[in-house]
Amino acid sequence: MAALAAEHFAALQSLLKASSKDVVRQLCQESFSRSALGSESLLDITCSSLSVTQEEAEQLLQALHRLTRLVTFRDLSSAEAILALFPENFHQNLKNLLTKIILEHIAICHRVKACKTLLSTVSLPRLVDLDWRVDIKTSSDSISRMAVPTCLLQMKIQEDPSLCGDKPSVSAVTVELSKETLDTMLDGLGRIRDQLSAVASK
């Protein structure tokens, strides 16, 4: 894939007309999606936020698209590698900002890809549905009057899709939970939540 030509880098300089870094970031992020090329609304947004002509906006979006495609094609993942794509005389700050934005985009794509692959390969069964109902037991053969709430919970669990081919089996588990059992579960789930916060803050 050919590297970017001088006219593409010139088109990228339209971004210098943006009022803030956030505007640049937003425009770039919009342009990263595959449907961006040829999108009328993106063209309009670009024109208005940068106060450029339609032609200039088109050239900018083309250049952005080419740049990210080149990064993907060459599988670049470091700041140095991306910075090296720009010519010597390219606006320093814009170059650094674009590099940063592209790296952020790569990280997000990577995470999405990771989640998708993880969810479809080696993994334990997944919960696909949770239905519940709360009943009140008002009497039984041994107790004539009472008001005991009880929860009927049904979980639909889908087995590991990679093991089941096209039709992963879904099994349903129905349990009855007393208030005590539910409170104990909530306790446990609360502890998981606390652990998550502790891990997240590290």
Added chain:
Amino acid sequence: MERASESSEPVLDAKSQLIDFQWKLGMAVSSDSCRSLKYPYVAVMLKVADQSGQIKNKFIEMTIPQFQNFYRQFKEIAAVMETV
């Protein structure tokens, strides 16, 4: 994971009891398809005893958003149980 729907009746085959609930919070760091990952997940094991006393273990793995949804639904159930 779909939202809990109060209007659909759960199938009442046999009333099993939940007798234990174990959990694990893990982080996947690598896989055959993705060399470098930082993917947290929650794995839960439910020990369920059916009417005959037979115990079955049900394993479930959840992403963090799925876990948060799971937790939220249990809180909802508890809130309802308080009021009835």
